[in-house]
Amino acid sequence: MAQRAGAVIVPRWPGAIVIALVLLLTVGTLIAVLTRADTFGGLGSADRAAISFTLLQAVLSAAISVIAAIPVARALSRRRFRGRSILITLLGAPFILPVVVAVMGLLAVFGRNGLLNDALTMIGAGRVSIYGLAGVVLAHVFFNLPLAVRMILQGWQSIPAERFRLAAALDAPVFSLLERPMLRAVLPGAFASIFLICLTSFAVALILGGGPKATTVELAIYQAIRFDFALDRAAFLAAIQFAMSLVAAGIAWFLAVPDASGAGLDRMARRWDGASIFSRLSDGLAIVVAAAFLIVPLVLVVLRGIGGLGDVPVQIWPAIVRSVLVAVVSTSLTILAAVALSVRGGRGVVVASALPLAASSLVVGTGLFIMVQPILNPAKIALPVTAMMNALMALPFALRIMEPAVTKAERDFGRLSTSLGIVGWARVRMVILPRIRGSLGFAAGLAAALSMGDLGVIALFATSDQQTLPLLMYQLMGSYRTDAASGAALILLGLSLGAFWICDKWGRHGAEN
Amino acid sequence: MKYSTLPLVAGLSFIATGAIADTLTVYTYDGFNSDWGPGPQIEANFEAECGCDLEFVGAGDGAAVLSRLRLEGDNTDADIVLGLDTNLTAAAAETGLFAASGVSGEYDLPIDWTDETFVPFDWGYFAFVAGKDVAAPANFRELADSDLSIVIQDPRSSTPGLGLVMWIEAAYGDDAASIWADLADNIVTVTPGWSEAYGLFLEGEADAVLSYTTSPAYHLIAEEDDTKTSWTFDEGHYMQVEVAGKIAGTDVPELADQFMAFIATEGFQSVIPLTNWMYPVVTPAEGLPAGFETLSTPETALLFSAEDAAAKAPLAIDAWRNALAQ
Numbered sequence: 116m117a118q119r120a121g122a123v124i125v126p127r128w129p130g131a132i133v134i135a136l137v138l139l140l141t142v143g144t145l146i147a148v149l150t151r152a153d154t155f156g157g158l159g160s161a162d163r164a165a166i167s168f169t170l171l172q173a174v175l176s177a178a179i180s181v182i183a184a185i186p187v188a189r190a191l192s193r194r195r196f197r198g199r200s201i202l203i204t205l206l207g208a209p210f211i212l213p214v215v216v217a218v219m220g221l222l223a224v225f226g227r228n229g230l231l232n233d234a235l236t237m238i239g240a241g242r243v244s245i246y247g248l249a250g251v252v253l254a255h256v257f258f259n260l261p262l263a264v265r266m267i268l269q270g271w272q273s274i275p276a277e278r279f280r281l282a283a284a285l286d287a288p289v290f291s292l293l294e295r296p297m298l299r300a301v302l303p304g305a306f307a308s309i310f311l312i313c314l315t316s317f318a319v320a321l322i323l324g325g326g327p328k329a330t331t332v333e334l335a336i337y338q339a340i341r342f343d344f345a346l347d348r349a350a351f352l353a354a355i356q357f358a359m360s361l362v363a364a365g366i367a368w369f370l371a372v373p374d375a376s377g378a379g380l381d382r383m384a385r386r387w388d389g390a391s392i393f394s395r396l397s398d399g400l401a402i403v404v405a406a407a408f409l410i411v412p413l414v415l416v417v418l419r420g421i422g423g424l425g426d427v428p429v430q431i432w433p434a435i436v437r438s439v440l441v442a443v444v445s446t447s448l449t450i451l452a453a454v455a456l457s458v459r460g461g462r463g464v465v466v467a468s469a470l471p472l473a474a475s476s477l478v479v480g481t482g483l484f485i486m487v488q489p490i491l492n493p494a495k496i497a498l499p500v501t502a503m504m505n506a507l508m509a510l511p512f513a514l515r516i517m518e519p520a521v522t523k524a525e526r527d528f529g530r531l532s533t534s535l536g537i538v539g540w541a542r543v544r545m546v547i548l549p550r551i552r553g554s555l556g557f558a559a560g561l562a563a564a565l566s567m568g569d570l571g572v573i574a575l576f577a578t579s580d581q582q583t584l585p586l587l588m589y590q591l592m593g594s595y596r597t598d599a600a601s602g603a604a605l606i607l608l609g610l611s612l613g614a615f616w617i618c619d620k621w622g623r624h625g626a627e628n
Numbered sequence: 629m630k631y632s633t634l635p636l637v638a639g640l641s642f643i644a645t646g647a648i649a650d651t652l653t654v655y656t657y658d659g660f661n662s663d664w665g666p667g668p669q670i671e672a673n674f675e676a677e678c679g680c681d682l683e684f685v686g687a688g689d690g691a692a693v694l695s696r697l698r699l700e701g702d703n704t705d706a707d708i709v710l711g712l713d714t715n716l717t718a719a720a721a722e723t724g725l726f727a728a729s730g731v732s733g734e735y736d737l738p739i740d741w742t743d744e745t746f747v748p749f750d751w752g753y754f755a756f757v758a759g760k761d762v763a764a765p766a767n768f769r770e771l772a773d774s775d776l777s778i779v780i781q782d783p784r785s786s787t788p789g790l791g792l793v794m795w796i797e798a799a800y801g802d803d804a805a806s807i808w809a810d811l812a813d814n815i816v817t818v819t820p821g822w823s824e825a826y827g828l829f830l831e832g833e834a835d836a837v838l839s840y841t842t843s844p845a846y847h848l849i850a851e852e853d854d855t856k857t858s859w860t861f862d863e864g865h866y867m868q869v870e871v872a873g874k875i876a877g878t879d880v881p882e883l884a885d886q887f888m889a890f891i892a893t894e895g896f897q898s899v900i901p902l903t904n905w906m907y908p909v910v911t912p913a914e915g916l917p918a919g920f921e922t923l924s925t926p927e928t929a930l931l932f933s934a935e936d937a938a939a940k941a942p943l944a945i946d947a948w949r950n951a952l953a954q
Binding site for chain 2: 151161164215218219222223226227228244246317318321322323324325326327328330334337338340341342344428430481484485488489492494586589590592593594595596597600
């Protein structure tokens with residue numbers, strides 16, 4: 116059946132609006148900062164040192180996270196056991212924790228007074244120090260391993276069940292036929308995402324880096340804006356971050372060969388391989404080691420938090436309400452934007468999945484402030500701006516998760532739908548959305564949790580009576596109230612995980628039926 | 629611990645309520661205006677006198693307040709800026725946004741206060757806070773020679789961090805770089821701000837943390853924990869003096885003057901010790917709260933003038949970074 120000339124197969128204009136907004140919020144804010152710079156100077160040797168350290172730690176962190184994630188994702192993809200779904204949710208927790216909380220959890224295990232050193236002392240071995248490049252990388256792997264596992268797991272789950280069946284029937288090697296091409300398609304994107312996240316690391320790198328050796332570009336930007344008020348240097352450094360991220364995203368896009376061996380009937384995979392004792396043991400080991408690494412620090416955060424719950428001030432209630440509202444709005448924005456962009460496809464997706472990650476939140480916040488302040492009082496729009504910024508920061512993750520699913524749905528069912536005359540919004544609603552429910556739920560959960568835990572730009576805009584939960588937690592920490600802050604951190608962790616679990620469950624409920 | 633119960637509804641409203649009385653807008657750092665900081669009580673005390681509406685706007689830390697003010701320039705809504713320290717006042721004065729305070733007073737400060745633009749509202753000594761069970765070094769050299777571990781803050785992102793760099797600069801001048809080189813192996817890590825460093829210390833990651841001589845007062849008074857102390861160094865202690873300034877372009881100049889004069893009075897100063905955990909610049913009539921007498925008091929107070937601080941800071945930070953980046 117020939118298609119009527121000029122019919123819209125999928126709507127493209129919403130994606131264009133999203134791209135324009137992303138550019139405004141990232142590049143536009145940078146230009147706004149530049150317009151207010153009084154001087155134009157170059158970079159000092161300290162800035163160059165910061166750039167090379169930033170690159171080094173980001174490459175190491177991303178490589179280790181991705182490599183370590185492969186066996187874990189493989190084990191999770193081919194084993195079914197009790198509590199698997201809760202384990203998968205919990206494994207995602209470090210990624211959505213506020214940085215300071217996660218660092219405190221890590222230090223409770225790896226710190227000078229942590230469990231590891233207690234154990235080493237008990238067996239008479241020397242103490243180890245976590246501080247330095249190793250500590251930075253360890254923390255980044257802790258944060259990003261869950262993300263890598265989930266991204267790679269999605270890849271495994273996207274291999275059609277029929278192919279595993281066929282491979283089993285033919286006694287063909289699953290790895291080289293099915294898994295290697297999938298990894299080839301998924302790994303570059305996972306690596307690039309984590310590389311970009313680590314590129315803008317600030318607090319982790321400094322706290323665990325042990326000193327100015329571990330200065331990152333983001334800290335240099337912070338110093339330029341806050342202490343030197345050198346807006347030109349801040350904008351220049353932010354531009355360098357953008358350049359590094361675009362190169363990384365471009366390389367990843369180039370390396371990621373779309374897997375093109377045809378469609379399946381869209382059913383849950385059952386695996387016939389991996390029944391040997393060796394593979395059972397290795398899968399079990401991968402899951403246990405990853406779970407211990409990711410969950411023990413969390414348990415310690417929870418234990419400390421329980422003790423502090425009694426000290427949490429009543430202001431926690433309005434802060435919780437604000438954070439939840441912001442999370443609901445920003446999640447909706449993220450999902451709308453990600454659907455619009457995924458459907459549109461093309462180079463805009465690369466830009467929108469890299470630029471926000473590489474944006475320095477301080478530069479974006481400052482630029483927005485410069486743009487908004489002549490028109491209206493920034494405090495009045497603190498919460499909407501926070502929701503929008505959180506949506507921007509979550510968009511790259513949502514895209515990474517949803518775009519492959521949308522592309523696959525289009526590839527597998529696009530011709531059929533077009534021949535049936537299902538085009539335009541109907542195509543998005545009837546064909547694409549039901550096919551991507553799992554990815555959509557996962558992306559929404561991630562966006563909600565990230566928004567909940569993110570300090571964002573609220574500190575730059577808000578007055579003190581508009582605290583969100585993370586801001587309240589930082590303020591408690593900043594006024595000696597460490598116990599109350601631990602309690603607030605526990606509530607934050609609960610809310611983030613809860614939001615993630617609800618959305619992800621909704622998505623997987625659809626996928627498993 | 630008691631907290632005033634704020635009506636939830638008020639907290640939820642996104643839009644500031646329009647006030648009938650004149651509004652005095654005071655920019656300050658977040659901690660000052662948190663519910664457990666001095667802000668709410670001072671607001672109540674001042675509003676009882678002025679028949680006006682005092683609005684605190686919290687914006688990050690002291691350095692963030694100044695950068696916000698610089699971004700807003702002449703457009704700023706601020707009438708008063710409260711919470712800069714003497715390391716920031718030179719840059720603040722340079723903006724040309726501040727007017728002479730018109731306030732002069734006798735302050736209980738260990739130094740003479742001569743600045744005509746900025747009015748001090750509280751102060752403290754930087755010091756290393758440690759457990760009482762740790763043998764205290766008598767100065768930076770002893771600390772550097774010891775095996776003691778410390779956590780400090782980054783001078784590029786934190787006011788106490790900058791205070792420590794200025795402290796060593798004031799105490800050692802040309803030898804500052806060698807002191808830093810010797811201290812390098814004592815420093816467990818450097819954090820972006822005070823909260824992270826203090827948190828690490830409380831978790832036992834280091835023997836001591838850079839904070840204030842008044843920090844043990846919080847543990848003693850609020851937590852009834854008398855195990856913390858601060859080390860007294862014989863080369864003297866650098867001070868942090870926190871100040872307020874009046875914005876020249878204020879639309880409520882009389883109210884702003886009234887507030888500037890209010891700072892040195894009982895209604896402001898008596899709130900400071902137990903909320904900001906710093907020394908008031910004018911000791912309240914009933915003296916300092918019980919517990920403050922236990923704090924160590926350095927013999928020598930060190931402080932650069934605002935101009936010297938501004939001139940020395942970049943070089944001192946470079947020396948710090950070079951020594952620690954080895």
